[in-house]
Amino acid sequence: MDQTQDVQTEDSAFDPASITRPDPALLNYYTIVAICTLVGFPFVFLPLYFKYHTLKYKFDDKGVSMSWGILFRKEIYLTYRRIQDIHVTRNFIQRWLGLAQVSVQTASGSAGAEMTIEGIRNPELLRNFLYQQMRGVKESVDEEGEADAGEGNSDEALKLLREIHGELCALRQSWETSP
Amino acid sequence: MSAHTDKATQWIYHGLWSVLVQWFRVPDKPPTLPTVGDDVAESFRPAEGFLRYMKFRFWIALLIIDIAIMGGWLIGTIALWRNDLLWVGLLLLPPVLIIAIVPDIIAFVAIHLRYDTTWYVMTGRSLRIRRGVWTIQETTISFENVQNVKVHSGPLQRYYGIANLEVETAGSGGSAGSSQQKGMSNANRGIIEGVTNALELRDKILARLRQSQSAGLGDEPDEELQKNRIGWTPAHLQMLGKIRQTLAHWRAEAASQ
Numbered sequence: 001m002d003q004t005q006d007v008q009t010e011d012s013a014f015d016p017a018s019i020t021r022p023d024p025a026l027l028n029y030y031t032i033v034a035i036c037t038l039v040g041f042p043f044v045f046l047p048l049y050f051k052y053h054t055l056k057y058k059f060d061d062k063g064v065s066m067s068w069g070i071l072f073r074k075e076i077y078l079t080y081r082r083i084q085d086i087h088v089t090r091n092f093i094q095r096w097l098g099l100a101q102v103s104v105q106t107a108s109g110s111a112g113a114e115m116t117i118e119g120i121r122n123p124e125l126l127r128n129f130l131y132q133q134m135r136g137v138k139e140s141v142d143e144e145g146e147a148d149a150g151e152g153n154s155d156e157a158l159k160l161l162r163e164i165h166g167e168l169c170a171l172r173q174s175w176e177t178s179p
Numbered sequence: 180m181s182a183h184t185d186k187a188t189q190w191i192y193h194g195l196w197s198v199l200v201q202w203f204r205v206p207d208k209p210p211t212l213p214t215v216g217d218d219v220a221e222s223f224r225p226a227e228g229f230l231r232y233m234k235f236r237f238w239i240a241l242l243i244i245d246i247a248i249m250g251g252w253l254i255g256t257i258a259l260w261r262n263d264l265l266w267v268g269l270l271l272l273p274p275v276l277i278i279a280i281v282p283d284i285i286a287f288v289a290i291h292l293r294y295d296t297t298w299y300v301m302t303g304r305s306l307r308i309r310r311g312v313w314t315i316q317e318t319t320i321s322f323e324n325v326q327n328v329k330v331h332s333g334p335l336q337r338y339y340g341i342a343n344l345e346v347e348t349a350g351s352g353g354s355a356g357s358s359q360q361k362g363m364s365n366a367n368r369g370i371i372e373g374v375t376n377a378l379e380l381r382d383k384i385l386a387r388l389r390q391s392q393s394a395g396l397g398d399e400p401d402e403e404l405q406k407n408r409i410g411w412t413p414a415h416l417q418m419l420g421k422i423r424q425t426l427a428h429w430r431a432e433a434a435s436q
Contacts, residue, residue, distance in 0.1 A: 084348040085318060085321075085348055085366075085367060086319045087317065087319075087366070089315070089316050090315045092313055095204035095315070103366075112366065127319065135321060135323045135324060157415060165421050165425065168425050169425060172428075172429050
């Protein structure tokens with residue numbers, strides 16, 4: 001069952017812009033985490049419950065923003081090109097629920113991840129998307145290389161050299177013919 | 180006899196592995212990395228020496244801890260014996276043995292699992308590291324962002340012919356000292372543990388680092404700069420060669436006349 005679902009989701013194009021809210025399974029995950037703390041359940045569960053209900057994602061073509069919170073609102077925005085490394089962490093419970101934690105690191109001085117995207121159904125696809133937006137994409141380099149090669153004919157320096165060569169040949173011929 | 184026990188342990192291990200894959204959703208395939216063009220993703224894992232190195236450390240720790248536990252039990256029993264309570268000491272022997280042995284078995288299996296779940300994937304553009312059984316961590320670092328590469332190996336690691344390769348990106352992901360303890364999953368850092376060809380890998384990564392021309396932290400490539408940069412392409416050199424040839428001919432003719 002799971003496999004067929006996976007195949008279907010992979011077939012359809014992954015559009016991160018469609019992700020605005022975390023998956024409902026995230027609430028289940030939060031509940032399980034809170035239950036694991038036994039006595040601390042209400043204290044752990046309430047903040048997580050509110051976090052789940054206020055959590056919003058926005059993926060645009062330059063970066064991603066994430067906001068949550070009721071009393072203390074928090075919003076993080078980071079551009080794709082500033083991403084240093086991507087960590088995908090999945091513990092046992094998250095694997096069962098099909099979730100993952102995608103932590104994105106920038107070059108800031110804080111020790112923790114700058115943004116931890118939780119409750120995403122297809123973490124691999126999201127990671128691939130972020131990976132393609134990161135610096136050092138091969139495709140862009142290739143395009144530049146091809147552009148350079150294409151420009152070869154209209155290259156100014158080369159044109160100049162050709163002209164010099166032509167001039168030189170003409171000069172030599174004229175010098176030979178008139179001693 | 181030993182062949183039988185080998186088979187039995189292998190069978191148990193396979194059983195454990197399938198339980199992990201089925202019930203704990205541990206991925207049984209190595210991680211992949213998207214590649215572009217003729218780029219190949221090569222995946223590898225720690226060397227055999229790494230397993231032996233971890234086992235060596237395990238035996239040392241086992242020896243120390245178990246001697247401490249059994250020594251403690253022996254002293255306690257002798258003290259009880261003096262007070263004619265030998266039976267209490269003997270009664271304590273089974274739980275003490277359990278305390279001494281059970282964690283060892285778990286640790287031994289954990290070493291094997293840790294070895295089997297560690298994977299490294301490298302392409303021309305980036306590096307991906309997967310590590311962990313209970314919590315699986317996958318780190319992706321693109322070489323464009325790498326700031327420095329460290330290789331280090333202690334005396335014991337050198338004996339087993341392995342080394343750790345540490346790839347760091349910008350940012351301060353925790354202090355360097357705690358990285359060893361904190362499960363190797365620090366931010367802004369990827370650690371390739373226990374490989375025999377660490378220096379070779381380092382040179383490979385450094386070669387790829389040199390290829391990257393943008394030096395900033397994610398700045399857009401400066402297109403004006405790229406356009407105005409003058410470089411000699413083969414076409415230029417060919418043209419210059421032709422000019423030199425023409426001049427040389429000319430000079431030769433002038434000299435002969």
